[in-house]
Amino acid sequence: MPKVVSRSAVSSSTDAQPTASSAAALRVYYCICGEFVLVIDKSLASLPRRKTDNAIIVRAQDSDDGKARVFKLNAKVGDPVLIERDGGHERQFRFQCSRCSLTIGYQTTPPPVKSAPFLYILSGALSQVQGQVPADAFDGQNDE
Numbered sequence: 001m002p003k004v005v006s007r008s009a010v011s012s013s014t015d016a017q018p019t020a021s022s023a024a025a026l027r028v029y030y031c032i033c034g035e036f037v038l039v040i041d042k043s044l045a046s047l048p049r050r051k052t053d054n055a056i057i058v059r060a061q062d063s064d065d066g067k068a069r070v071f072k073l074n075a076k077v078g079d080p081v082l083i084e085r086d087g088g089h090e091r092q093f094r095f096q097c098s099r100c101s102l103t104i105g106y107q108t109t110p111p112p113v114k115s116a117p118f119l120y121i122l123s124g125a126l127s128q129v130q131g132q133v134p135a136d137a138f139d140g141q142n143d144e
């Protein structure tokens with residue numbers, strides 16, 4: 001079957017303006033192995049990132065600061081890890097691709113997904129085009 005690459009999936013420049021149509025459009029993201037991983041109501045490219053590891057911040061719970069994103073994560077649960085941060089440690093409960101076990105994101109409370117205020121998606125882990133390595137896959141290799 002020929003691969004269909006939509007132009008709108010390549011350009012994220014229009015994501016900055018929240019319009020009724022873009023808010024309603026769901027985005028689908030794939031692992032670099034091609035497995036479907038995430039469907040979300042907003043482009044990951046337009047979401048804020050953590051200063052610590054450049055991970056994409058997906059709001060998973062409603063709060064005074066904003067409403068939760070609408071999303072569904074298709075992933076298996078990996079081993080929790082302890083990360084050293086300035087001023088202490090951070091426990092990360094990791095989510096992995098269900099096919100190739102690549103770590104694609106994490107949250108700071110035990111599963112299920114959305115039990116923490118935020119879900120973090122690792123920079124460069126997911127692509128909007130199935131089977132294509134994301135442009136930023138090799139960014140942020142200087143892990144702290």
Ligand SMILES: [Zn+2]
Pocket residue numbers: 031032033034035097098099100101102
């Ligand atoms: Zn995968």
